[in-house]
Amino acid sequence: MNYPKPDTTHGVILYMEDVSVSFDGFKALNNLNLYINDGELRCLIGANGAGKTTLMDVITGMTRPDAGTVNFGQNIDLLKLNQEQIARYGIGRKFQKPTVFEALTVYENLYLSLHMDKRLWATLLHKLSGEQRDDIDQVLETIGLVSMRNRYAGELSHGQKQWLEIGMLLAAKPRLLLVDEPAAGLTVQEVERTAELLTSLAGEHSVVVVEHDMSFVRSIAKTVTVLHQGSVLAEGSMDYVQSHPEVKRVYLGEEGV
Ligand SMILES: Nc1ncnc2c1ncn2[C@@H]1O[C@H](COP(=O)(O)OP(=O)(O)OP(=O)(O)O)[C@@H](O)[C@H]1O
Ligand SMILES: [Mg+2]
Numbered sequence: 144m145n146y147p148k149p150d151t152t153h154g155v156i157l158y159m160e161d162v163s164v165s166f167d168g169f170k171a172l173n174n175l176n177l178y179i180n181d182g183e184l185r186c187l188i189g190a191n192g193a194g195k196t197t198l199m200d201v202i203t204g205m206t207r208p209d210a211g212t213v214n215f216g217q218n219i220d221l222l223k224l225n226q227e228q229i230a231r232y233g234i235g236r237k238f239q240k241p242t243v244f245e246a247l248t249v250y251e252n253l254y255l256s257l258h259m260d261k262r263l264w265a266t267l268l269h270k271l272s273g274e275q276r277d278d279i280d281q282v283l284e285t286i287g288l289v290s291m292r293n294r295y296a297g298e299l300s301h302g303q304k305q306w307l308e309i310g311m312l313l314a315a316k317p318r319l320l321l322v323d324e325p326a327a328g329l330t331v332q333e334v335e336r337t338a339e340l341l342t343s344l345a346g347e348h349s350v351v352v353v354e355h356d357m358s359f360v361r362s363i364a365k366t367v368t369v370l371h372q373g374s375v376l377a378e379g380s381m382d383y384v385q386s387h388p389e390v391k392r393v394y395l396g397e398e399g400v
Pocket of ligand 2: 196197
């Protein structure tokens, strides 16, 4: 089945307007306005509890806002879709903890992610088309795991598992990728490689990255959005937000950045 594509003729792939989410009267998101441009790599920062994960939950249909609008392109109202539909329309999400199948090989993990239906295991019996094989090869190339294709995912380092999981999202050819704290727990080299990987995905994909590691953010970010108490406090280049007095006061200052 073909799903409608997001209409990005205005250059914007995600519109969030006046979005509020309350938990028992506490506003996790408070009249939030956020626009993500088609093909950009956006970093989202903010103190613990600022609402970053809640924002991703809203985009992916896990949490319904009390108020506001959320559109994928100009045409697709995400608030009318469920989680599975949102994934199929082209929004992929990577949670912090890798969730690869450790007892399968790298290749098999990617193979499974090509088939988004519920009968995952049955698909193992099917033959891949040439096009699907090419897709997997291309993803392996992108995530830098060509030489690991026949290794069990359980043997991979934490960083390699993170890349494999990003690859599993890529196999579904998403337009928008949401990535929560990809640098956490990685070695210095793995952090660098992750920065390169996410940077290489921008353009063809739009990528929103939540991360606390400021040197990582600096290394990849063009535009940084700072969330504070469920609203956008500042948005601009890393230099701009780092020198923003309010941002320094409420967030960066306390981390000594
Ligand atoms: N299901 C829920 N029920 C009640 N409160 C919640 C729920 N989910 C989030 N919250 C609260 O909403 C606020 C925002 O949480 P959120 O997880 O979005 O923050 P965050 O910016 O991702 O923080 P962190 O950097 O620690 O991951 C927090 O105060 C949190 O306790
Ligand atoms: Mg979070």
